[in-house]
Amino acid sequence: MKRYLLLVLTIVSLYIIVQQVKAAECDPNCGDANECAQKIKICQEIWDSVQKATAPHEASLKKMESDIAAFQARIKQISQEVIVKEREIASGEKELGAQQELLASRVRSAYIRSYTNNPLVLFFSQAGGFGKVMRVISYQQAVTQEDKRQIVETIALIKNIEDKKTNLENEKVTLASLEANLSVQATATKKLVDEAKAYQSKLSSQIGSLTARQQSLLAERSGTFTTSVGDVPLPDDPNSAPNYNPGFSPAFGENKDKISKIFYALTMAKNPQIKILVDKYL
Structure with missing residues (x-):
């Protein structure tokens, strides 16, 4: 009884502790790296509290489950x-019927002999002298003792069978009660342990999400770009950024036709037959 009372108290205390810890909030959302760090700390503290609450009971719960x-x-x-x-009871009851019949016969015989065992009656009713009378008396006394022994054994047999029946009935009642209690206790224990483990798993997932968000925000704040060797920090010169635009591309697009005409007018035609006269060599 003490063992099962201890089990019930342990289950109740574990339930109260887990519910108190679960009342704390673990918000998986954050807007900046500092907020993420604070919420990661809070969630980790809640996870540690659940672990601290369940750890002392896990070993005892495993022992109880065993x-x-x-x-x-x-x-x-x-x-x-x-x-x-x-x-055995069915066989004993069958034997009991036979023993009860024998008991009735033995009691009847013993009752009759109690009147016929008087030595004076035997002396005057038997021929053959005193020796023969004594032999008859001894025999009848032996039979009487055997009858008494049989009566005692029959009574003991009946008592033994009655005790077996009583023990059997008590065992059946106890068995049903123990089965019901074990079922309830096992279900309650499994539910609480599973609930605590599931909540820890949820907290671990939230901590992982917050950590990933924190790393993403830190990467955006520090700035990185991808090269053939991986992600490297951006240099101080903004002109080296991959998306740098010097700013004259719109003007170039608008004046592209004019520029082409100017260069076309300045282009010299290629004519190998043309002659150039120089005054010095005329």
Whole structure:
């Protein structure tokens, strides 16, 4: 009884502790790296609180579950023993009927002999002298003692069978009660342990999301760009950025036709037959 009372108290205390810890909030959203860091700390503290609350009870719960499993095995064994006892009782009841008939016969015979064992009656009713009378008396006394022994054994047999029936009934009642209690306790224990583990798993997922968000925000704030060697920090010169635009591309687009005409007018035609006269060599 003390063991099961301890089990109930442990389950109740674990339930209260887990519910108190779960009342704390773990917000998985954050807007900047500092906020992410603060919320990661809060969520980790909640996770640690759940672990601290459940750790002392996990070993004892495993021991209790082991005891429950062993007790269930014992219940199964008792069930087999009950079947054997039922067979023994059925056989004993059959034997009891025969013993009851024998008991009635022995009692009747003993009652009759109690009147016929008087030595004076035997002396005057028997021929053959005193020796023969004494032999008859001795024989009848032996039969009487045997009758008494049979009566005592029959009474003991009846008492034994009655005790077996009583024990069997008590075992059946106890067995049903233990099975019901074990079922309730095992279900409650499993529910609380699973609930605590599931909440820890949820907290771990939220901490992972906050950590990923924090790293993303830190990367955006510090600035990086990808090269053939991986992500490297941006230099101080903004002109080296991959998306740098010097700013004259719109003007170039608008005056592209004019520029082409000017260069076309300045282009010299290629004519190998033309002659150039120089005054010095005329």
